[in-house]
Amino acid sequence: MTVLAVVGTRPELVKMAPVVRALDAAPATEPRLLHTGQHYDDELSSDFFDVLGLPEPARNLEVGSASGAKQTADGLVGVDAEIAAREPTAVVTLGDTNAVLAATLAGAKRDTLVGHIEAGLRSGDRSMPEEVNRVVADHLSELLFAPTDSAVGNLASEGIESGVTQTGNTIVDACLDHAPVARERSDALARFGLDGDYALATIHRPHNTDDPERLHAILAALDDAPVPVVLPAHPRTEAAIEALGFEPSRSLRLVEPQGYLDFLALLDGACLAVTDSGGVQEEASVLETPCLTVRPNTERPETVEAGVNELVEPTALGARLTRLATDATARAAMIGHPDLYGDGNAGERIVATLVDRMEERR
Structure with missing residues (x-):
């Protein structure tokens, strides 16, 4: 079962890495990494991917620096084409970038299983583009991987309870x-x-x-x-x-x-x-x-x-x-809580839940 992991920025790569590694280690799944290219600089070299234990992206859409609308539109077209050509069993996104919005829309329109990592985060400030991306992604995704109790509560307050799993945050793993x-x-x-x-x-x-x-x-x-x-x-x-x-x-x-x-x-x-x-x-x-x-x-x-x-x-x-x-x-007085976001095993929990749902859908 192929899982298309979509990222657009360096922080997404860092946080997605534990999930991709867990997918690679699972016997039934094959990860495929797609980068929309929202971040594009020399840091994104082979050494960077080696440090994270990741393969270089199978595809880079090179959306580059542009307005949020253009990044989202170009990402949507590119991810949609990838889904049409590869027919992955699932698409996973992480966070709140325009890559998340684009991939979620593409997957939902293709009726592909979409999982959103870091689901349920809310600032309460809709003037932030990231907040809009989070809300849309959560309401369109079938699986919602919430890092904390408060994130689970935020989803419930918006009527989202099905498909929600509290996993911790992969930032701890990283x-x-x-x-x-x-x-x-x-x-x-x-x-x-x-x-x-x-x-x-x-x-x-x-x-x-x-x-x-x-x-x-x-x-x-x-x-x-x-x-x-x-x-x-x-x-x-x-x-x-x-x-x-x-x-x-x-x-x-x-x-x-x-x-x-x-x-x-x-x-x-x-x-x-x-x-x-x-x-x-x-x-x-x-x-x-x-x-x-x-x-x-x-x-x-x-x-x-x-x-x-x-x-x-x-x-x-x-x-x-x-x-x-x-x-x-x-x-x-401002230290002493290193486990707010979990125990470092979020990636494995996410993959276990994802595999179970993919098996149910087959």
């Missing part, structure tokens, strides 16, 4: 697999001269990068921190910083985007993280790195409820960052 490798192989800390406390920052969401006032407040807070702050600049962020004319002069270090192992090593070694990324919130909790999330809401409420993550506005970021960077006791 972190537990690769953090030891990152510690051994990565030279990122030495390369950036980080021999003491430092913070790692990631800022890329339009809510922050497209608002000059918010972005300036965030950058100013990072640049005024009492410890070095390393910010691997996403292309969106880099362009916005250039347009803003902001030049770091104190603690902030803008660096190029990092490979997976280097980023994991940086996050693991940091005294705290500042982010607007959903995935980094999860990874920080697993690696026990205190996290400040520069957003008004989050689809990962477990991290906030457990006290390992705080939502903070740009105007309050500087004070909170300074407090955590200089107070080890305050940081210690």
Whole structure:
């Protein structure tokens, strides 16, 4: 039974890897990886796939950087053609990108079994394109792999109870697999001269990068921190910083985007993280790195409820960052819950459930 695993971005590849490996190990399934090409850079090399234990994608749609509508439309056409040509037994998606929306629509229209990994995440903010993608994918998918109790509850509140399985999150599988490798192989800390406390920052969401006032407040807070702050600049962020004319002069270090192992090593070694990324919130909790999330809401409420993550506005970021960077006791109060998203066996649970449903459908 062939399972078409569709991804579009680096984080999806990282989180999909445990599922693809479990599919490859199962006697009855054969994974086929399709990349829509929403992320397209030198990191997506053969070395990157080797690190994750993945084959290179059988097909890359190369949708590239474009509007959400065009990425979704091109992805829909490409995934539909793949389903028509290969007739996979199932299609699996993960997360909330335009690749997820495109693949879900294509599979549903072809009456192919569709499974959505990370089902049930909700921020409650429909102005976020990701929130729209999540909702549509959950309502069209036949199997919903929810990572947490709250995700299961979100689905139930929308009338979705059939086909729901709580599996944990594959980010735990990935972190537990690769953090030891990152510690051994990565030279990122030495390369950036980080021999003491430092913070790692990631800022890329339009809510922050497209608002000059918010972005300036965030950058100013990072640049005024009492410890070095390393910010691997996403292309969106880099362009916005250039347009803003902001030049770091104190603690902030803008660096190029990092490979997976280097980023994991940086996050693991940091005294705290500042982010607007959903995935980094999860990874920080697993690696026990205190996290400040520069957003008004989050689809990962477990991290906030457990006290390992705080939502903070740009105007309050500087004070909170300074407090955590200089107070080890305050940081210690924000760790201790590495199992919020499971035990590292989510990939195997997902595949077991998927195989059972594929057998039922035959």
